[in-house]
Amino acid sequence: MIEAVFKITYPYGMHARPATVIVAKANSFQSRMTLVYKDNKVNLKSIMGVMSQGIPRFGEFKITADGRDEVLAMEAIRRTIEEINSNL
Numbered sequence: 001m002i003e004a005v006f007k008i009t010y011p012y013g014m015h016a017r018p019a020t021v022i023v024a025k026a027n028s029f030q031s032r033m034t035l036v037y038k039d040n041k042v043n044l045k046s047i048m049g050v051m052s053q054g055i056p057r058f059g060e061f062k063i064t065a066d067g068r069d070e071v072l073a074m075e076a077i078r079r080t081i082e083e084i085n086s087n088l
Helices: 016-026 047-052 070-087
Strands: 002-008 032-037 040-043 059-066
Touching: 002 070, 016 047, 016 070, 040 047, 059 070
Parallel strands: none
Antiparallel strands: 002 059, 032 040, 032 059
Protein backbone atom coordinates (compact mmCIF):
# COMPACT_ATOMS: atom_id res chain seq x y z
CA MET A 1 0.00 0.00 0.00
CA ILE A 2 1.21 3.50 -0.81
CA GLU A 3 -0.17 6.89 0.18
CA ALA A 4 0.36 10.53 -0.66
CA VAL A 5 -0.98 13.88 0.52
CA PHE A 6 -2.43 16.31 -2.00
CA LYS A 7 -3.87 19.82 -1.98
CA ILE A 8 -6.65 21.05 -4.23
CA THR A 9 -5.99 24.61 -5.38
CA TYR A 10 -8.78 24.72 -7.95
CA PRO A 11 -10.80 27.89 -7.11
CA TYR A 12 -14.00 26.03 -6.23
CA GLY A 13 -12.41 23.13 -4.36
CA MET A 14 -13.44 19.55 -5.03
CA HIS A 15 -16.82 20.17 -6.63
CA ALA A 16 -18.50 18.05 -9.31
CA ARG A 17 -16.15 18.60 -12.23
CA PRO A 18 -12.80 17.87 -10.56
CA ALA A 19 -14.34 15.06 -8.53
CA THR A 20 -15.65 13.45 -11.72
CA VAL A 21 -12.23 13.65 -13.37
CA ILE A 22 -10.44 12.11 -10.37
CA VAL A 23 -13.02 9.34 -9.90
CA ALA A 24 -12.88 8.46 -13.60
CA LYS A 25 -9.10 8.20 -13.44
CA ALA A 26 -9.24 6.06 -10.28
CA ASN A 27 -11.74 3.72 -11.93
CA SER A 28 -9.27 3.00 -14.73
CA PHE A 29 -7.09 1.04 -12.27
CA GLN A 30 -7.62 -2.21 -10.40
CA SER A 31 -6.11 -1.04 -7.10
CA ARG A 32 -8.33 -0.19 -4.18
CA MET A 33 -8.10 3.57 -3.67
CA THR A 34 -9.22 5.60 -0.68
CA LEU A 35 -9.50 9.34 -0.06
CA VAL A 36 -9.10 10.55 3.54
CA TYR A 37 -10.15 14.06 4.51
CA LYS A 38 -10.54 15.15 8.14
CA ASP A 39 -10.45 11.52 9.31
CA ASN A 40 -13.29 10.55 6.94
CA LYS A 41 -12.42 7.73 4.55
CA VAL A 42 -14.25 7.25 1.26
CA ASN A 43 -13.76 5.11 -1.82
CA LEU A 44 -11.94 7.22 -4.43
CA LYS A 45 -13.89 5.36 -7.10
CA SER A 46 -17.21 6.71 -5.78
CA ILE A 47 -18.32 10.12 -7.06
CA MET A 48 -20.81 10.51 -4.21
CA GLY A 49 -18.16 9.58 -1.66
CA VAL A 50 -15.62 12.07 -3.00
CA MET A 51 -18.13 14.90 -3.34
CA SER A 52 -19.55 14.23 0.13
CA GLN A 53 -16.25 15.28 1.65
CA GLY A 54 -16.75 18.93 0.66
CA ILE A 55 -13.04 19.55 0.23
CA PRO A 56 -12.54 23.33 -0.13
CA ARG A 57 -9.89 25.22 -2.06
CA PHE A 58 -6.48 24.63 -0.43
CA GLY A 59 -7.90 21.60 1.37
CA GLU A 60 -5.35 18.86 2.00
CA PHE A 61 -6.33 15.22 1.70
CA LYS A 62 -4.63 11.85 1.61
CA ILE A 63 -5.04 9.17 -1.03
CA THR A 64 -4.04 5.56 -0.52
CA ALA A 65 -3.70 2.92 -3.20
CA ASP A 66 -3.42 -0.80 -2.59
CA GLY A 67 -3.11 -3.39 -5.35
CA ARG A 68 -1.14 -4.69 -8.28
CA ASP A 69 -1.08 -1.38 -10.13
CA GLU A 70 -0.87 0.92 -7.09
CA VAL A 71 2.26 2.77 -8.23
CA LEU A 72 0.83 3.49 -11.68
CA ALA A 73 -2.52 4.44 -10.15
CA MET A 74 -0.99 6.89 -7.68
CA GLU A 75 1.15 8.50 -10.37
CA ALA A 76 -1.91 8.92 -12.61
CA ILE A 77 -3.91 10.47 -9.75
CA ARG A 78 -1.02 12.83 -8.96
CA ARG A 79 -0.89 13.99 -12.59
CA THR A 80 -4.67 14.35 -12.70
CA ILE A 81 -4.73 16.53 -9.58
CA GLU A 82 -1.92 18.68 -10.99
CA GLU A 83 -3.94 19.14 -14.20
CA ILE A 84 -7.08 20.04 -12.25
CA ASN A 85 -5.18 22.58 -10.17
CA SER A 86 -3.71 24.26 -13.24
CA ASN A 87 -6.30 23.88 -15.99
CA LEU A 88 -9.90 23.37 -14.97
